[in-house]
Amino acid sequence: MKILFVGPQGCGKGTQAKVIAEKFNIAHISTGDLLRNATGELKKEVDTYMLTGKLVPDELMLRVLKERISQHDCNKGFILDGYPRNITQAHELDKITRIDKVIEIEISDQESVRRLGGRLSCKNCGAVFNENTHTPKRDMQCDNCDAMLIKRADDTKEAILKRLDIYHSETEPILKHYHSVKINGEQPIDQVTKDIIQALK
């Protein structure tokens, strides 16, 4: 099964994609994580866009994505978390694969800003916590793997607003291109998971 998760920053795409990918035994591809883990020249190039909340160029993103999708663990299927981000990317994706389901996780802009402002991420295992809503058991330490938690470099007020602006102007229009199932992302995490599983049946 090949699934897209679409939704504004902080809607819980990453958190849900991890759980669902494990349950269905498919790969979780976060394009944001792929770029954050880039090294060398590629890292230098993508950092200039990412740190200010801008999208990296389509051609570069497509190259990184194609390479990832060609890996063995994607044979059974995958969840794409963070791609496509605009209509050009949606058309490029059509050329390389067929998507079975599109899940849209909805939250308000106000909730998005609130969540991202307090977001804490584990650099080691990728788990996500929140200073306000989902605090780690120990101060700035990951509950799963004990590594230090960090605030993402692009979770500044300015970059958050820029990313939300891009979401509404460039990413939201892709939903007209697909038949998507809407999920209320402002419910408890477990309920969102249940709704997604129901939608995938």
Ligand code: AMP
């Ligand atoms: P995310 O982790 O999904 O919030 O993505 C973080 C940042 O990575 C974005 O603000 C963009 O700079 C970049 N990025 C992630 N996915 C894409 C994409 N599909 N196209 C262009 N840039 C992307």
